[in-house]
Amino acid sequence: MVFIMTANDKKHDPYFKDILELARLLSASTVPEKVIETVLNNLCERLGKRARCAFFEGEDLKLRFWAGELPCPVEGLKIHKDSIVWDVVKKGVAVNITDPHQTNGYTHTLLTPVKIKAIIPLRYMDPLTNEEKQLGALIVDSGKEE
Numbered sequence: 001m002v003f004i005m006t007a008n009d010k011k012h013d014p015y016f017k018d019i020l021e022l023a024r025l026l027s028a029s030t031v032p033e034k035v036i037e038t039v040l041n042n043l044c045e046r047l048g049k050r051a052r053c054a055f056f057e058g059e060d061l062k063l064r065f066w067a068g069e070l071p072c073p074v075e076g077l078k079i080h081k082d083s084i085v086w087d088v089v090k091k092g093v094a095v096n097i098t099d100p101h102q103t104n105g106y107t108h109t110l111l112t113p114v115k116i117k118a119i120i121p122l123r124y125m126d127p128l129t130n131e132e133k134q135l136g137a138l139i140v141d142s143g144k145e146e
Contacts, residue, residue, distance in 0.1 A: 033065070040067040043140060050114075053122075054079050055136035061086060063109075070110075082107040088119040089137050095119050117141030 036053055043051040050068030054061050062076040079085050084106040088095050096118045097103060103113070122135040 036065045037067075040065055044068045047140065049140050049142055051138070051140045053136060053138055054085060055122075056134060061089060061136060077109065080107045080109045083109050085109070085119055085137055085139060089121045089134060092121050092123065092134070094121060114141045 040051040040053060043049070044067035050066065050070050052063055052066035052068075052070060054063045056062075057076075061079040063079065064076045084095075084097070084103050087106065095102075097116060100116065108114075118140045120138040120140075122137055123132050124135055125131070126133050
């Protein structure tokens with residue numbers, strides 16, 4: 001995407017250039033939910049796996065977006081606090097679970113436990129505080145226990 005500097009933009013301090021470009025990008029982009037949905041659908045299609053995203057809503061971590069065979073209520077699904085997904089988000093380190101025994105001792109959120117999956121914590125740098133913030137998790141799984 002190309003950003004064009006307008007006469008109005010040139011009046012502002014160069015310090016704000018990044019903010020102006022970001023605002024222009026956000027206003028020109030599609031709805032964030034649509035972007036997430038597209039990414040998950042592409043992952044599902046290319047990998048042949050289920051893909052879903054959980055995001056923080058207050059103190060809760062909720063599944064809000066998914067692709068592939070996964071029944072999930074429209075209002076989302078609250079991730080169990082004793083699940084491996086919560087553990088990965090808290091530690092901030094991605095895991096690739098290849099042995100079903102790696103999930104022993106955790107509580108499963110879904111009715112049918114899925115024990116073969118990758119969990120990637122999602123974070124971002126808050127530009128105002130310069131602190132890393134937790135956003136949620138990307139979860140990709142086989143859709144069944146193997």
